[in-house]
Amino acid sequence: MAQDVCFLKAQLKEKEKEISALKNKLAQLEKTHTSVLELQDRVTPLTPLTAKAALSNEDIMRYSRQLLLPELGVQGQLNLSKTSVLVVGCGGLGCPLAQYLAAAGIGRVGLLDYDEVELSNLHRQVLHGEENVGQAKALSAAHAVKRLNAAVECIPYHLQLSPENALQLIQQHLDLADLIYDIVADCSDNVPTRYLVNDACVLSGKPLVSASALRMEGQLTVYNYCGGPCYRCLYPVPPPPETVTNCSDGGVLGVVPGVMGCFQALEVLKIASGRGSSCSQQLMIFDAQDARFRSIKLRPKKAGCAVCGENPSVTQLEDYEAFCGSAATDKCRKLNLLSRDQRISVQDYKFITVNQEPHLLLDVRPPVEVDICHLPFSLNIPLSSLEEKKSEHIQLLQERIRELKQQMAGDCWPPVYVICKLGNDSQKAVQVLEKMSGSDLDSITVKDISGGLMAWAVKIDPTFPQY
Amino acid sequence: MAAPVSIQLEFGGGAELLFDGVKKHHVTLPSQSEPWDVKQLLVWIQRNLLKERPELFVQGDSVRPGILVLINDADWELMGELDYQLQDQDNVVFISTLHGG
Numbered sequence: 001m002a003q004d005v006c007f008l009k010a011q012l013k014e015k016e017k018e019i020s021a022l023k024n025k026l027a028q029l030e031k032t033h034t035s036v037l038e039l040q041d042r043v044t045p046l047t048p049l050t051a052k053a054a055l056s057n058e059d060i061m062r063y064s065r066q067l068l069l070p071e072l073g074v075q076g077q078l079n080l081s082k083t084s085v086l087v088v089g090c091g092g093l094g095c096p097l098a099q100y101l102a103a104a105g106i107g108r109v110g111l112l113d114y115d116e117v118e119l120s121n122l123h124r125q126v127l128h129g130e131e132n133v134g135q136a137k138a139l140s141a142a143h144a145v146k147r148l149n150a151a152v153e154c155i156p157y158h159l160q161l162s163p164e165n166a167l168q169l170i171q172q173h174l175d176l177a178d179l180i181y182d183i184v185a186d187c188s189d190n191v192p193t194r195y196l197v198n199d200a201c202v203l204s205g206k207p208l209v210s211a212s213a214l215r216m217e218g219q220l221t222v223y224n225y226c227g228g229p230c231y232r233c234l235y236p237v238p239p240p241p242e243t244v245t246n247c248s249d250g251g252v253l254g255v256v257p258g259v260m261g262c263f264q265a266l267e268v269l270k271i272a273s274g275r276g277s278s279c280s281q282q283l284m285i286f287d288a289q290d291a292r293f294r295s296i297k298l299r300p301k302k303a304g305c306a307v308c309g310e311n312p313s314v315t316q317l318e319d320y321e322a323f324c325g326s327a328a329t330d331k332c333r334k335l336n337l338l339s340r341d342q343r344i345s346v347q348d349y350k351f352i353t354v355n356q357e358p359h360l361l362l363d364v365r366p367p368v369e370v371d372i373c374h375l376p377f378s379l380n381i382p383l384s385s386l387e388e389k390k391s392e393h394i395q396l397l398q399e400r401i402r403e404l405k406q407q408m409a410g411d412c413w414p415p416v417y418v419i420c421k422l423g424n425d426s427q428k429a430v431q432v433l434e435k436m437s438g439s440d441l442d443s444i445t446v447k448d449i450s451g452g453l454m455a456w457a458v459k460i461d462p463t464f465p466q467y
Numbered sequence: 468m469a470a471p472v473s474i475q476l477e478f479g480g481g482a483e484l485l486f487d488g489v490k491k492h493h494v495t496l497p498s499q500s501e502p503w504d505v506k507q508l509l510v511w512i513q514r515n516l517l518k519e520r521p522e523l524f525v526q527g528d529s530v531r532p533g534i535l536v537l538i539n540d541a542d543w544e545l546m547g548e549l550d551y552q553l554q555d556q557d558n559v560v561f562i563s564t565l566h567g568g
């Protein structure tokens with residue numbers, strides 16, 4: 001026995017040596033490979049793109065099908081090759097955008113994203129593959145773009161756009177002779193970044209091709225272009241944070257940002273080639289459900305705009321997270337609405353189930369999420385039904401509570417534990433139920449399960465699905 | 468007396484979720500002494516269509532920040548905003564701005 005242990009230990013050591021040798025070899029190889037594609041974690045100076053005098057024979061062959069268009073032609077193609085575009089966000093919009101820009105022969109793309117590729121990104125962020133999960137999105141996208149067109153200069157930035165680096169990135173120096181990016185595309189996923197990108201574009205005088213997508217809808221506008229309005233002209237005041245839904249909460253069909261990202265690519269290419277965009281002072285709305293595009297005439301540039309107006313109050317970049325009251329990320333916010341004694345942990349709940357303590361588990365997610373996964377024996381009543389006091393649901397809840405009470409000894413009421421995905425809605429539900437307790441409902445004790453089903457999956461049951 | 472006004476209301480970008488997920492509403496605003504304007508329309512919507520959580524739709528006597536109002540496919544700012552007088556068969560759209568990508 002002792003001998004076996006010794007032998008196994010020795011063998012393990014040997015294998016570990018082999019692994020470390022392999023890792024070294026891989027690191028060496030990757031180093032030489034990424035010499036062309038070096039991931040930037042800060043803003044470094046770039047040389048300005050130089051204009052080509054003429055197209056090579058290979059260029060002519062490669063771009064022949066678009067060269068045939070009088071709307072583009074040789075001059076348009078040459079213009080593309082000397083244009084650099086900064087893509088802010090390499091997600092559902094940024095992927096198709098970068099792909100079409102590269103395919104069309106744009107000169108340089110800066111690909112900016114602070115995030116890593118996750119499995120739940122792949123349905124819409126089509127430049128990343130299964131093997132890229134865990135990798136920096138900017139690098140993964142850059143590799144894909146390079147594979148498509150090696151002539152395109154590709155600069156991956158693994159960093160969060162901030163008031164400190166944004167102008168440096170777009171403009172490098174406040175000297176207009178040294179423009180680094182000619183066009184900026186906003187493919188970001190949160191409100192503070194949208195204001196930041198807008199202000200940076202206004203302050204550096206760059207056109208901003210901006211798109212967004214959620215669920216089955218998309219929107220697109222070109223800001224700060226040809227005398228048209230900027231984002232702030234349209235939205236001088238940021239929306240209250242609780243009214244903003246992100247893709248991880250609201251969901252999104254992958255092809256919807258796909259369509260919008262392609263649309264962005266189209267407008268960028270029109271501007272870059274010299275044709276110009278027709279989306280200034282124009283809002284394009286895409287409704288995927290009704291298969292309908294709609295074009296809205298917007299207000300002109302506002303004389304009183306805080307950043308692009310006649311007497312701007314914003315003359316340098318500011319703290320956009322403070323301005324918007326939310327973080328510059330699309331990760332979910334953690335609410336803290338309840339006191340400690342109104343909450344239990346997933347470990348506490350596990351204990352309750354193991355001890356078979358009588359209780360009611362109330363799942364307040366919408367039915368579409370309950371279909372994905374749920375705990376057995378939970379009663380599903382969506383938060384919205386509770387908020388609206390839907391009578392059939394309140395009645396159902398009342399019945400279940402009374403049934404449980406009958407099975408219990410003495411005159412006590414069973415506690416109600418509320419669960420949702422992450423532990424935000426469950427807190428709201430506890431507040432709603434406490435208001436109803438003693439009037440619309442019997443007097444009950446309600447607590448929420450902190451961290452929700454995702455905490456359950458991480459801490460208690462690893463076989464429970466995560467979404 | 469001004470005659471009743473029939474208009475189409477549309478909600479999008481998620482604003483429809485405040486109205487049971489229904490995007491299009493054909494409504495008739497009853498006859499009243501003066502013509503209907505958008506300010507009055509917002510009050511009418513709050514009383515007749517919006518049952519819960521009005522703060523997600525209105526703020527003061529206007530729409531909350533982040534909702535764009537379009538009248539007959541144009542930004543309401545071009546049409547006079549709250550003072551625009553509604554005409555029969557007008558199309559008024561409330562679009563919540565999207566931020567996802």
Ligand SMILES: [Zn+2]
Pocket residue numbers: 229230231232233234301302305306307308309
């Ligand atoms: Zn402006």
